[in-house]
Amino acid sequence: xxxxxxxxxxxxxxxxxxxxxxxxxxxxxxxxxxxxxxxxxxxxxxxxxxxxxxxxxxxxxxxxxxxxxxxxxxxxxxxxxxxxxxxxxxxxxxxxxxxxxxxxxxxxxxxxxxxxxxxxxxxxxxxxxxxxxxxxxxxxxxxxxxxxxxxxxxxxxxxxxxxxxxxxxxxxxxxxxxxxxxxxxxxxxxxxxxxxxxxxxxxxxxxxxxxxxxxxxxxxxxxxxxxxxxxxxxxxxxxxxxxxxxxxxxxxxxxxxxxxxxxxxxxxxxxxxxxxxxxxxxxxxxxxxxxxxxxxxxxxxxxxxxxxxxxxxxxxxxxxxxxxxxxxxxxxxxxxxxxxxxxxxxxxxxxxxxxxxxxxxxxxxxxxxxxxxxxxxxxxxxxxxxxxxxxxxxxxxxxxxxxxxxxxxxxxxxxxxxxxxxxxxxxxxxxxxxxxxxxxxxxxxxxxxxxxxxxxxxxxxxxxxxxxxxxxxxxxxxxxxxxxxxxxxxxxxxxxxxxxxxxxxxxxxxxxxxxxxxxxxxxxxxxxxxxxxxxxxxxxxxxxxxxxxx
Amino acid sequence: xxxxxxxxxxxxxxxxxxxxxxxxxxxxxxxxxxxxxxxxxxxxxxxxxxxxxxxxxxxxxxxxxxxxxxxxxxxxxxxxxxxxxxxxxxxxxxxxxxxxxxxxxxxxxxxxxxxxxxxxxxxxxxxxxxxxxxxxxxxxxxxxxxxxxxxxxxxxxxxxxxxxxxxxxxxxxxxxxxxxxxxxxxxxxxxxxxxxxxxxxxxxxxxxx
Numbered sequence: 001x002x003x004x005x006x007x008x009x010x011x012x013x014x015x016x017x018x019x020x021x022x023x024x025x026x027x028x029x030x031x032x033x034x035x036x037x038x039x040x041x042x043x044x045x046x047x048x049x050x051x052x053x054x055x056x057x058x059x060x061x062x063x064x065x066x067x068x069x070x071x072x073x074x075x076x077x078x079x080x081x082x083x084x085x086x087x088x089x090x091x092x093x094x095x096x097x098x099x100x101x102x103x104x105x106x107x108x109x110x111x112x113x114x115x116x117x118x119x120x121x122x123x124x125x126x127x128x129x130x131x132x133x134x135x136x137x138x139x140x141x142x143x144x145x146x147x148x149x150x151x152x153x154x155x156x157x158x159x160x161x162x163x164x165x166x167x168x169x170x171x172x173x174x175x176x177x178x179x180x181x182x183x184x185x186x187x188x189x190x191x192x193x194x195x196x197x198x199x200x201x202x203x204x205x206x207x208x209x210x211x212x213x214x215x216x217x218x219x220x221x222x223x224x225x226x227x228x229x230x231x232x233x234x235x236x237x238x239x240x241x242x243x244x245x246x247x248x249x250x251x252x253x254x255x256x257x258x259x260x261x262x263x264x265x266x267x268x269x270x271x272x273x274x275x276x277x278x279x280x281x282x283x284x285x286x287x288x289x290x291x292x293x294x295x296x297x298x299x300x301x302x303x304x305x306x307x308x309x310x311x312x313x314x315x316x317x318x319x320x321x322x323x324x325x326x327x328x329x330x331x332x333x334x335x336x337x338x339x340x341x342x343x344x345x346x347x348x349x350x351x352x353x354x355x356x357x358x359x360x361x362x363x364x365x366x367x368x369x370x371x372x373x374x375x376x377x378x379x380x381x382x383x384x385x386x387x388x389x390x391x392x393x394x395x396x397x398x399x400x401x402x403x404x405x406x407x408x409x410x411x412x413x414x415x416x417x418x419x420x421x422x423x424x425x426x427x428x429x430x431x432x433x434x435x436x437x438x439x440x441x442x443x444x445x446x447x448x449x450x451x452x453x454x455x456x457x458x459x460x461x462x463x464x465x466x467x468x469x470x471x472x473x474x475x476x477x478x479x480x481x482x483x484x485x486x487x488x489x490x491x492x493x494x495x496x497x498x499x500x501x502x503x504x505x506x507x508x509x510x511x512x513x514x515x516x517x518x519x520x521x522x523x524x525x526x527x528x529x530x531x532x533x534x535x536x537x538x539x540x541x542x543x544x545x546x547x548x549x550x
Numbered sequence: 551x552x553x554x555x556x557x558x559x560x561x562x563x564x565x566x567x568x569x570x571x572x573x574x575x576x577x578x579x580x581x582x583x584x585x586x587x588x589x590x591x592x593x594x595x596x597x598x599x600x601x602x603x604x605x606x607x608x609x610x611x612x613x614x615x616x617x618x619x620x621x622x623x624x625x626x627x628x629x630x631x632x633x634x635x636x637x638x639x640x641x642x643x644x645x646x647x648x649x650x651x652x653x654x655x656x657x658x659x660x661x662x663x664x665x666x667x668x669x670x671x672x673x674x675x676x677x678x679x680x681x682x683x684x685x686x687x688x689x690x691x692x693x694x695x696x697x698x699x700x701x702x703x704x705x706x707x708x709x710x711x712x713x714x715x716x717x718x719x720x721x722x723x724x725x726x727x728x729x730x731x732x733x734x735x736x737x738x739x740x741x742x743x744x745x746x747x748x749x750x751x752x753x754x755x756x757x758x759x
Binding site: 112113116175179180182183186187188213214216217218220221222224225228232233234235236241242243244247251 | 567569570573574577578580581582584585586587588589591592595596599600677678683686687688690691694695697698702
């Protein structure tokens with residue numbers, strides 16, 4: 001028995017299980033290995049998505065044809081959207097860092113259903129490959145945009161069905177991950193880990209998991225109905241047969257709006273972890289941040305029709321959806337204020353994770369405020385379907401969630417791999433990325449406001465200056481990404497070895513495991529006594545005070 | 551923030567949590583309900599828009615077929631429950647018998663469904679057929695929804711059968727036994743879900759004429 005116990009008390013990276021080599025990874029049910037599998041596959045898809053984005057920007061540097069023809073351009077923005085949304089941002093935090101850290105942070109050895117977890121990853125890969133295959137099959141790459149709007153998605157002759165099925169399978173994978181996390185949080189918390197002692201990242205994953213479980217089936221059935229419409233022409237969305245194309249938009253956004261909260265809430269959780277650690281202060285307003293995650297998850301389910309203000313709706317419905325949209329900003333703002341209040345008078349250490357977290361707050365705030373502008377009915381009519389919208393959601397999704405993912409990578413990299421990256425290069429990468437990001441997306445606000453439509457291949461000469469700035473921004477941004485990723489991946493081989501348990505002085509449970517964590521995470525099963533952000537610094541000073549009194 | 555208690559070994563990792571399994575299964579059933587919920591929503595929208603034509607179209611469906619299938623499915627839910635009760639009492643062969651009964655009734659349901667669909671198709675009523683396209687929009691949508699919803703339900707019957715067959719195998723191999731029967735319970739829950747969806751499909755398509 002003792003020999004078996006010794007076997008598992010090794011780093012999860014070195015553990016020799018039933019299979020070895022590649023099979024030891026792709027058949028592993030260890031939540032940490034599955035997290036790494038997701039990380040690798042996600043990075044590959046991200047690289048593909050960035051390439052499509054880069055080529056689109058290059059095409060738009062001048063009016064008229066520059067490098068690709070209009071049809072190719074249409075499939076590029078479609079694939080850019082499908083890949084970035086379904087294969088990068090949605091799985092980015094829950095599937096990668098959630099899988100790796102959710103069990104550790106609640107003091108468990110694994111998720112509730114480890115094999116189901118592996119199945120989720122397999123479905124993810126199958127779905128991803130199907131999406132990529134749709135490019136190469138005869139018929140041509142899908143050109144509907146990631147939204148698959150009816151009636152074009154029924155009429156186009158391109159490979160829409162593989163893309164729809166890919167999204168369906170990816171949705172299934174997302175549901176299983178969400179289900180797994182909800183059960184894990186309910187059943188596997190360590191003794192003493194009450195709900196209000198859970199780290200805020202766990203609260204955010206828990207809220208997200210509920211959205212994944214409750215909203216994703218709707219997109220599943222909607223995509224299946226489009227497949228049925230294409231193959232059988234059942235008429236549900238076809239006006240010629242009495243159907244209603246706008247009904248598709250409703251069904252689509254009933255999922256796809258909550259989906260943006262699947263993307264953003266875990267990033268908010270990451271920021272809530274990083275801010276207290278790097279200001280060495282207890283988080284300000286723990287319960288408010290925790291409940292605001294739940295509030296966003298709830299309110300976010302009731303605002304879908306704000307994507308459809310120009311699609312035809314009753315005035316009452318429009319006003320209701322506009323008001324609800326404004327309401328979502330309240331819990332989001334609560335978080336931002338609490339983060340800033342935590343930083344206030346803290347002992348701030350500007351290490352790379354904090355920089356990315358601050359980048360998140362800055363960019364997300366711009367994205368959030370411009371979201372309010374769009375939520376106003378009269379303004380919405382003016383900027384609907386312009387590049388203003390594109391700028392808004394890139395600020396929220398890339399500046400928000402993307403930077404959240406990068407922050408998480410820099411924060412947890414030493415724990416995951418036992419290697420530390422070069423901090424100076426990481427900071428340089430951040431600033432290049434940050435400048436490039438703003439140069440790439442900010443001009444889109446301006447030209448969108450002036451009337452530049454989104455998804456257009458060609459444009460009037462007066463918009464060229466903005467497009468030019470934006471394209472140059474894309475080059476700087478990609479340079480920043482390269483600096484950042486090369487630095488991180490270089491660290492795996494050449495980085496300084498980390499053996500200490502706690503790299504940053506964090507107080508959550510993952511910083512009390514060996515680095516990298518053992519197969520079952522902890523040397524000994526933890527019992528939790530205090531909250532997640534009660535800093536040792538304060539405890540030490542309290543004991544000192546007591547001693548002085550004695 | 552943490553102190554340590556008992557040391558973990560391999561045995562703590564191979565954990566068994568029946569309560570957690572049930573929770574997971576119920577969540578999965580929620581997602582299934584929402585999947586069908588999307589379709590019921592579409593049905594509701596068009597039933598509201600084309601009330602008369604839906605009633606007209608429903609007359610074409612054979613209530614006898616539908617009623618028969620309802621009885622079959624409800625009875626199969628009963629045998630599923632009996633199979634679980636039997637295994638709880640340690641009566642392996644009785645449980646196997648009831649599981650096989652459930653499977654047999656599932657097959658009966660599908661056979662019945664096959665004849666019903668074939669009868670419709672031979673009358674030229676199927677999505678995209680000339681005969682159907684001559685009808686009013688409401689009727690076209692009714693039959694479109696009829697095929698998609700009962701088809702998807704039929705697919706769930708097939709999946710349910712596969713799951714129950716798997717459970718029968720486990721019971722035969724004693725992997726499901728008096729102490730460990732949560733998998734059979736979960737399979738039962740799934741089967742009841744398939745049943746309850748039919749309970750709604752039946753009146754919505756057969757009884758509104």
